[in-house]
Amino acid sequence: MSPTFTLINASAGSGKTHTLTHEIAERIAEGLDPSELIATTFTTKAAAELRDRVRRTLLERGQLEAARGIDSALISTVNSVSGDLLREFALDAGISPEVQVLDQDRQKIAFRAAIDETAALAGARASDLLARTEHDGEEDPDRPYATTPSWRAHVRDLAARARTNLVDAPALRDGADAAWQEYQQAALPAAAGEDRRPAWLAQLDLALEGLRAEVHSSEAGDGPFTEKGAGTVRTRLESLAALRRQVADPARAPWSAWAKLAAVAAGKAADPAATGYVYSKDVDLALLGVAGMVQAELLTSPVLHQDIRSLIELVMGTAADSLDAYRTFKDELGLIDFVDQEVRTLDLVRSSSRAREVIASRFHLLAVDEFQDTSPVQLALFLELSRLIDDKIWVGDPKQAIYGFRDADPALMLGIMAQIEAGSSGLGTASVRDLEHSWRSQEPVLDLVNAVFPQVFPELPRHRVVMDAAPAAVAQRAEAGHVAGRLEAWLPEVPKKLTYPQHATAVADGILTLLDQPRTSPADIAVLVRSNRRAAEVVEALGARGVPASGEGVPILASREGRLVRAALAVTLDLSDTLALTELVDLLPDHAAHGTWFGDLAQAPDREGRSAVFARWWQDPTLAGLRDLREDCISLTPVEMVTALVDALDLPERIRAWSTPDQRLRTLDALRKVAAQYADRARADSSPITLTGLRIELDAVEQGPDLTGAPDTVWVGTIHGAKGLEWPQVVVMLDHDPTERDQTAGSFVVPAPQLDVAAPLADRSPRYWPGVLARYAPLQEALAQSAHARRRTGAEQEESGRLQYVAFTRSADVTVLSGDGSAPVLDGLVPAESEEAEPLLAWSAGGEAIRVRGGGSLPAVVRSPRGELAERADGYRARRSPLAATDLSGPAPVRAERARARFQASGVDSADDLGEVLPPRTIGRRLVPGGGPQWERVGEAVHAYLALPLAHLSAAQQENAAARLVQRWAVSRAVDPGVLREAGDAWARFLAEEFPDAEELTEQPITWWNEEDQVMEGWVDTLLRMPDGQIVLVDHKSYPGDDPVEHVREKYLGQMTTYSRALAAAGRAPERILMHLPLRGEVIEIELAAHVR
């Protein structure tokens, strides 16, 4: 078979998965064995779904055999496939076959630990440099905004980027010089010869001196300022004094302090057209001289030049060192992260001939789902696998590549696609299919997409952008009487300029209108926003109107159920936790002290009195479950403990009477997750997993439950989070003024001048530009004009276009655009030719359409929801959840001991009244005197020997068997095989005398259900069956001690009673019961009491 390559361009909603699963089923029908399929996608959830869909497709098509075998296919995430291959070929790669995969959080911790020493040394050396450039902030600050950047965080970013792009340590070191040269050329004038900072300082002191004198004289009524003016200058002087202190020590003076001074020269004091003063008019005027001087000389400062260069070298050099250190660190601990998995698999597939052969012989179809989301390394891996596997199907949509922030590189991917499509990749004949019908959306929704996105993606052929509704889907909707689709445009009504919180309020108001429509429930609606912050605002606004929203729910510890579990855990573990106990009293309305606790406790005269009050509270019936739990909680796992606490508090029943029970039940699951994650992390850190640890963990929990999929909730989330999902109605909340960040700082990878499919990651080089003087316009403006910044800005723009495409294609029936009458984000993507031109999309109050630039218009319902809430605005009346209904009444039943379903005869207690133990009869020599060494094992060996059909074995067979058992049970030091044979002979003699005609059945299975319906399954050592059908029960016991009668009475009466009754139930009770004690050479008969026979 010649290699083939099928590329499927699947626009949003075009039935991508359906197409892929049918392609796979078709290949299987043509003879592909399921085990020869390798299919990858990007999340574990998607992988599970894909597997399910493939199986169901096979079942629908009647390919039953294949459906049964589909579990032998490798359908998984990229990482999981890599992990499997790595494990399988670990010995070829010379790595550990059992590596622990680091998740993202632990990866961060491991990386930091690995570079700790390198960073500590480098950082200590560079302390002053980092102070001057203000890159000495905390690596993981509590409040990430408005803090000083951390050079170590930059090292981490750069190293991560280097790894996903297969950039090695030497390349990082080499990149430093280029990064500096390019930076310098882009933004720095030639360096001056001397450090002018002493001159600036002197000039500043003069200015300050002058100002102080003027204030002084003015306050005396004899100066240039009014009284009020002098006051202003005095306060400004204080902040100037602080600035003066900052720059006092040249070794550590931050450049930004000088830049702040220089800014005066660009302010209103120097240029009447500028927006304002930096300090105040009088102060700025006095500073103009020094400010002008600094402004003119700052960027030529040789020290600044050197600092920027050193910082680049520090970060890039440390990143290079860190790659090595990190690798060593992981190797020692047997750790691997996601990137390693891919990189090493790629390396393996490239270098191991065994791996190549096995992969090529084992797999015959490589299916790649969502190919547009591949990172550079993943892409290289897929290309490499594609060389080995003859049949390939890649499905995806380049218009939906939105993971640039996770290091996907759409430009690289598009380049490769183009070559594959052109057939110049060497990977086989490419056939390209474009899916152009939408199975998801109705015409009005598609009309909007078709009007906008050909302009956003001008480089794509039109047929890969526009879609029409699939005729079959249209017919189906018509048949089902589906509501017609429509567009809506919302223009929030606000007194002044629209703010985001107002917009959120308006969206909530608009959603109430949507919910007024027949057959619309909250679950039909999604709100798509740009960031998590916007999402939080919308969730809050919806909450204010009583509309339940999905996303993250109320934080665990802010919920009643969460607080109850937390408090219950604390008090159950430690009764001295009176705070937790009081919280329980406060939270449980049926606790006797609820509502009176403060007074009750305050009334107690002293400490003992208060202790008595606490003790009384603990004994309240509402806490009975916790009291029970306290007794046996120590051996529960954290997750089991959470489940037990939930039960002890009877929360599932309590919650029914509370608001939003569906969401509260999610809190309980979130609590379990906290417990599970705690255990996972503790295990990874080799810390002990204890319930006290769980308690501490729970105290620090900040998040709420994941409400995704909770019934009757509006989905609110980011466009990224909405990828792959769809809803009947989607509200797209448009950004007011989508600002672009300047791409002038940070780490990035410069693409190769010429792309090569065979080596997609070759010739790419790393860069780091520090964000020194990040707010100093002259520098930043120059950097923004650099080729690097422009290329990165362009890439960001393209990503933004794809993001909008994803947003606009999520709805089936209704798309709502919400914003200030236009979509500025689209205008940023499709700039108008003239400044006066209309926005790309526009709508106005009272209108009936969305106008499209260039004349077209799309019919739309235009609404003006209220951006500010009136007092007592109407809310949504959520119906009572179906989960509120209960089949129970009254409090939880008291804990009762219940019979276990299974029991073992040997576990049944003995009791004297069960029967009589007769005196022993000697049948042979005492074999093992006293306990003797290893007597338990000797007993096992003897026991095993007696289980053999000795009567039917030849002497040689007996001898071999005895020797074997002595050796196997490793008891040759205690006994020799002759002893076993002696025991066998004695037993045989006894049988021959006592039961000459009996048939001996050894190791017989019996099962029995007792009166309590407990089941027992066990092996009876020996049954003797008489010719008349009577049976004798025999048990061999390896007791070597001195009081066999008492021993049997104490230990075995229960067991024998059980066997006897089981045999009776199976048809015939034993006539006699014998205990054979081979080590003592005795037989003891038991006579069971009549009542147990």
Add this chain to the structure above:
Amino acid sequence: MLIDFGWTADGAAWTDARGGTQGRVRLGPRGLVQLLQTRLGLTRPGVEQAVRIAQYMELLRTHLGSGEEFWPARSFAVDPWSTAAQLLRWRDAAVETGWRAAEAEGELPARLDSVRALERSLSVGVTGSLAPSAADDLAEVIALLEDEAAGWPLGIEEILLQEEPAALPGMWPRLLRALEAAGVRCVHAAQELPGAPSLHVLEALDEWSAADAAARFLAADGEGPETVLASADTDVLDRALHRRGLPAIGRVGPSRDRAHHQVLGLFLDVATAPVDVHQLAALLDLRVLPGVDGDAEPVGLVPAAARRRLLGALGREPGVGGPAWRQALASLEADGLEKPLAAAREIDRLVSAPLAGDALRPREVSRRLDWLVQRLRAVARGEGELLASLAQVQVLQQVLGMLDPEVPLARRTLQQIIDACGGSGPSPRAVREVSDWSVTTRPAQLPAGGGTVLWWGPSADDAPRTMRWDRAEITALQAAGGHVLEAAEVAALQIDADLAGLRRADSVVVVLPGPRCEETPGPSGLLAHLEAAAGRERLSPESLLADGAWSLAGRSLPVTVPAVQRPEQPQEPVRHIRPAPHLLPTRLSFTQASSLLACPQHWALEYALGIRPAEVAVLPTGPRMIGTLLHAVVETLVQQRFDPELGGATLEVPDPQEIEATFDALVPQLASELDLPGRRAERAEVREHAVRSLRELFTGTARAGLRITGTESRFAVPWTLPLAGGARTVEFRGSRDVDAVDANGRATVLDLKWSRSRTRYGDLYDTGEAIQLASYAWTLAQEDPGAPPADAGYFLLRSGEFVSADPALDPHRRDPMDVAESWRRMESAVTGVLDEIAAGTVRVGCQELLAAAGLDVDAPWDKRTRATTKARQAAREAGGLLIENHCARSEHAQLCGLTGDWR
């Protein structure tokens, strides 16, 4: 005897009949081999897999020592344990196919080649160099049956086979042939007609409502025999069953996340350098058995007295070997507590001479475990789960005993060995209780005879996992006796049996529990098969309700909807109780006084009523630990400069090296976690901060002519408050960070703060509300009534700045704080609050402030801050004092009414 044999029948019930049976049994492969071993005299003691891996690892090591080039060599060098384990898995899998290494000739694929090389140098057996695997047992059984034991009476009349012999993998067809030759009748069970049971699938959105549905289904009356097929954990379902008075199913998995399974790893962690004090504290605090009754404290690994004192020491000084640690040991000795002392000394030995991380010699490690074994034995009282921990330690010692005593183990290898030595234990919840329905955990084991099956939690976990051989390997295996099925054929064995089991039912009711720990399990392949036949319609919880009844698949229960409960938000920011003079304090620290002023109720809750969280063995860490460390560095530096003639320290400023040396000396005792790997950068940063900032402290005080006369000076002075009910004297207690005097003998108190905020303390000073400083100055005056009033100020350790009116210390040109006036305002405010409490009025200060500003309790932070600032100003203008409350972020926030769920 009659045997019902199925490939998936291991663990199945022996018969479907009730009552009693004898001579019939249902067995899977494991069970049948065990039976034959008994019959043939081939039993043997069980061997831990860890022991086998250790054996194989030593075989590999020896083989590698021979100098030959060997494929696994590189991986072995990186990770000997896992490489051995992996090779051993392949070896066992190859043996399972019936492959005999000795018969394999010529060139082999890499995996088989390595296995063959090792196989040549080993002997399998209990006393051999490699203990046998299940596959070896089977091979041995076959060998005996085909040879010496041919014709040996096995006592088995018939084996009813669920699968065709030819469909079974490896040596199984051969075993069955041998059995037939030995006179056992092997009959293939007649294929049942594949039926299609009726199907109901309920898709729940959370496990608790899923459990309700399943429990309701079992509680409701229904027809015919029923079986619960528990494919997923039933802990939650079991609670729902108990809630309805029904028996539990008890499918709860074993786990090592139980306290007593943590012992070994933790113990060895603490025994290895560098010692992590947090781990040490965790070991000391570890409780392994419940107390004798419900109200008793659980039993610890370390005796209670030793635990309390050593933990107390660590709480004061989070390091080992410092004064607090030594004092704890001494106190145990002084009190004559023999056993605790012995344990404490053992722990002390463990951590003062820890095993070097790169020299973990098996013998040394094993030796350290002796005390643990002894202690576990003593605590376990001969029963319970602790014996499992004990067994784990003993297996570890056994494995360590098999290794070369002098070849050090990598930290990771040791951990792997520990993990392999078992240690997971059953859940106390894993108890199946007697029920009217039968229970099984695998679809293949569903009983014959149809009936209704309640299928709990089917998921992707039901997919079979198979060992995969490549084409070339299959050829090689077959050439030397192996019998290999295609992967899909092996998988089909399980799937066909599972589907057959399900199709025996008349009706299958599926409950899908939704996400567990916020992750939804993957969809079940078996369910997809059933749905392909019966339709894909799924039920929602809502669809089960109609007209006051809940029904599912023909069973029904009446239900009611309880009235909505909504808790009330506290209305009044004040509590009225009966007059409570007995609540007035006899002692006050500055912290207490400040709490009293900020929120009287909060003070009452915490101090007067004793509502407090339990003390948890959490050592100081983060800013608190660093603050303590730097205080101690200052103290040491001052002591080193102390000149009795001067009555204080010299004005000599310590040079950076001296500060660094002091810092370095104190870290192991006061902040030993900074010495752990991974903390170097942080340690370096703190040290750099310390050097810069402490130099500033000494430079500044010297510049200002201040001589430090004391650090951490404790005080306890009587404070008489003019209460309405008569003057009351309380003891005012605490300690001052730094006392100093200037050349004129005027005293200054400095308080050291390791705080992020750079403006907070300046603000308190400037507004005269730095009552901490005021009270310290007041205590100085009380101690030396004749002296001129003291100055006071802050020193901020993080930024190295003073807050003071002395321009030599603080360039901000602040106006001096009126210390006496501050104290007066504080005293009057305290008096007022105590008068109110005595009269039975307890104000909720935090609520009051919000109410006055018209704010809700959940008002945003900036609004609340603004309200506080305004209220402070208003109080100040009225000559009073308002102290900012921190109730919202405190542990008492709920009781203060600041957090709550009033939805």
